[in-house]
Amino acid sequence: MSVNSSFVLAHLKYSKIVGLSIIAMAVLAMVAMLSFFEVALSLDAQELSSYFLTHRSDYHLALSAWVGIFICDLLASWGFLKIYRGLNSNLGLITARLRFVYSAILFFAMVPLFGALSLDAQEIESGLIYQFLHQFERLWSIGLIVFGLHLGGLAWLSPHSAKFYTFLKIMLFLGAIGYLLIHGLSHNFSYFANWEPQLTNLFMAPMILGEVGLAFVLWLKPKAYLTALERINPIG
Secondary structure, three states: OOOOOOHHHHOOHHHHHHHHHHHHHHHHHHHHHHHHHHHHHOOOOOHHHHHHHHHHHHHHHHHHHHHHHHHHHHHHHHOOOOOOOOOHHHHHHHHHHHHHHHHHHHHHHHEEEEEEEEOOOHHOOOOOHHHHHHHHHHHHHHHHHHHHHHHHHHHHHOOOOOOHHHHHHHHHHHHHHHHHHHHHHHHOOOOOOOOOOHHHHHHHHHHHHHHHHHHHHHHHOOOHHHHHHHHHHOOO
């Protein structure tokens, strides 16, 4: 089967945008979690109130990182949509739109985080900050179920013409399963919530390696990846 070089050349910039956006998101996620959220979400209401009062600058940094994550996620969603629209792939379009849905859920999840900026010391000590942060966590977790479906779509659509592509495909599938198990089952079956730490440890590597690995390929080797993608999703 001949490669549609016009498709590859026309979509190189979208591939690089997706790759760089996902890499930037990974870096910003580390900033958001390590600067504030990793500790904050593990505290009870009283501990969190004290922690927030003494780490406001860290919270501002983490919130700025979340804004950056949201913007990068929109760019990645747009880039995927352009690529799969160019392939005229119905499953690809659904997969890209699922990421837009995730972006929308993330936006609404972030609203309580901005509400926390206006809290005074008395409101913080009353436990409102705990409510706001856990509202964010619950809604974001629902969004990650949708994100898991998006990863599953990417895995199904990914080429396997080389060993590394096959590795990425497997990592994307396992990452999708991880998101669906961790966030889907824990929301619907309280019993599985007790297994969340073990499931997170089990699926952490593929949840990270699948998407970030794909991002580096899209950024550094876009022509090779798009060529392989077009071969298994022929145009016309």
